[in-house]
Structures are given as C-alpha cells and as structure tokens.
Amino acid sequence: xxxxxxxxxxxxxxxxxxxxxxxxxxxxxxxxxxxxxxxxxxxxxxxxxxxxxxxxxxxxxxxxxxxxxxxxxxxxxxxxxxxxxxxxxxxxxxxxxxxxxxxxxxxxxxxxxxxxxxxxxxxxxxxxxxxxxxxxxxxxxxxxxxxxxxxxxxxxxxxxxxxxxxxxxxxxxxxxxxxxxxxxxxxxxxxxxxxxxxxxxxxxxxxxxxxxxxxxxxxxxxxxxxxxxxx
Numbered sequence: 001x002x003x004x005x006x007x008x009x010x011x012x013x014x015x016x017x018x019x020x021x022x023x024x025x026x027x028x029x030x031x032x033x034x035x036x037x038x039x040x041x042x043x044x045x046x047x048x049x050x051x052x053x054x055x056x057x058x059x060x061x062x063x064x065x066x067x068x069x070x071x072x073x074x075x076x077x078x079x080x081x082x083x084x085x086x087x088x089x090x091x092x093x094x095x096x097x098x099x100x101x102x103x104x105x106x107x108x109x110x111x112x113x114x115x116x117x118x119x120x121x122x123x124x125x126x127x128x129x130x131x132x133x134x135x136x137x138x139x140x141x142x143x144x145x146x147x148x149x150x151x152x153x154x155x156x157x158x159x160x161x162x163x164x165x166x167x168x169x170x171x172x173x174x175x176x177x178x179x180x181x182x183x184x185x186x187x188x189x190x191x192x193x194x195x196x197x198x199x200x201x202x203x204x205x206x207x208x209x210x211x212x213x214x215x216x217x218x219x220x221x222x223x224x225x226x227x228x229x230x231x
Contacts, residue, residue, distance in 0.1 A: 001019070002017065002058045002060075003061075004016070004043075005193040005194045006043065006064070006076050007063070007099055007190050008068075008079075009067070009073055010096075014099075015043060015190050016189070025046070026189070027046055029042070039075065055087060056086075056087040060091065061084045062203075063077045063092075064076060064094060064095075065095060065096070066216070068115065068188065070215060073096075074213060081211060091211050092203045092204050095214070099189050100115070100187070100192065102134075103185060104181065106131075109157045110126055111159060112163070113127070114163045117162070122162035124151070125138050125141070140216060145162065145166035146169065149174065152178075154178065155174075157178075157180075157181065158170050158181070159181040159185065159186060161186050163180060164186065
C-alpha cells in the first residue's frame with residue numbers, strides 16, 4: 001500500500017511517500033514563494049521521478065490539517081483533496097503538531113510541541129511516548145508560552161519553532177532542565193504525519209478524520225472584521 005503525505009503548515013513544504021511501513025522518499029522545500037506556485041506539479045513530478053510510478057497508484061493521501069499558516073493549510077489541503085478525488089482514493093487530515101511530535105516518538109521525556117503562533121502565543125500539545133508508541137496526548141491549544149511550559153513540566157523535550165523563539169522563557173521556567181531539539185528538526189514533517197496516521201487504524205474514516213483545516217484561533221482578518229462590525 002502506498003501513502004502520500006503533504007504539509008504546507010509552515011513556510012516551505014514537506015512531502016513523503018511510503019510503501020507499507022517503508023519510507024520511499026521524503027522531500028522538504030524551503031521557499032519564500034507562495035505554496036500555490038507550482039506545488040501541485042512538484043508533487044506529481046516527485047512521485048513520478050523519485051519512484052517511477054504514477055499518482056493513481058497511491059492508495060491514500062494525508063495532509064497536515066493545522067494548526068499553522070492559514071493560507072498554506074488551505075493550499076495543501078486543496079491539493080490533497082484534488083489528488084484524492086482525481087484518482088478516487090481516500091484522504092485524511094493529521095494534526096500539524098503530530099507532524100512534529102512523532103519525529104521524537106522514542107523520547108523518554110514528555111515532548112512539548114510549540115509552534116510559533118505570533119502575537120506572543122504558541123500552538124502547543126504535550127505528548128508522552130513509550131517504545132515509539134503514543135501513550136498520551138494532551139489537548140491542542142493556542143496559548144501563552146508560559147502555559148505550554150507549565151503543562152509540559154520541568155523535565156521535557158521542547159520542540160518546534162516556538163521552542164526557539166521562547167527559549168529563554170523555557171530555560172528560566174524550567175530552571176535549565178528543559179531539553180531542546182535541533183532547529184533543523186523543528187518543522188512539520190510529512191514522514192511524521194504518516195507515522196502518526198499509521199498509529200490510528202481509523203485514519204481514513206472521513207467522519208472521524210475530516211480533511212478540513214484546524215486553525216485553533218481566528219485569523220487576523222476575521223478579528224479585524226469583528227472589531228469593525230462589533231460582532
């Protein structure tokens with residue numbers, strides 16, 4: 001069985017192709033250009049060139065559903081939905097936070113994901129793994145970095161872009177007991193999205209895993225509009 005995953009939750013894009021439990025390829029593009037510029041053709045070319053196969057041989061499609069960039073999420077989800085419909089194969093959404101946390105699934109410490117959400121906030125959830133398997137996941141939330149740190153506890157592994165933006169706060173609040181990932185490991189990984197999906201046998205149950213964006217908070221445009229209208 002072939003599974004293809006795409007994340008456009010952050011700047012750049014990550015894509016991965018799995019055959020059963022084996023990674024065929026993973027590719028990460030860092031670009032300041034919009035995700036809409038040529039991304040679909042890049043996805044198709046990556047599948048055909050890297051593995052010599054056509055998109056219609058893929059059995060399932062996965063997209064990062066958020067949180068993350070509002071525009072980026074919409075573009076990535078639209079691409080995955082379009083490919084899914086074109087070849088009549090199922091698609092599913094997986095949390096962007098999972099796409100970071102599952103890279104550290106062999107950590108013996110709690111894994112605190114902190115994506116920078118701007119406005120002095122982070123998108124966060126705390127994960128507990130054992131022998132590579134998820135034991136417990138806390139609620140996903142947008143919150144202050146202090147709240148995220150306190151929910152993780154002193155002796156945690158802090159990962160994601162927000163863990164670097166608020167590194168000093170983490171060090172101060174944990175009395176330098178917190179551990180950090182390398183910055184190169186902070187992004188949402190399409191490979192980790194698939195690993196997360198594989199841990200859930202019902203991932204392609206569309207009713208339970210709808211491929212809709214999950215933002216966790218209102219966009220700047222919506223907040224501005226509500227402020228103008230008094231809504």
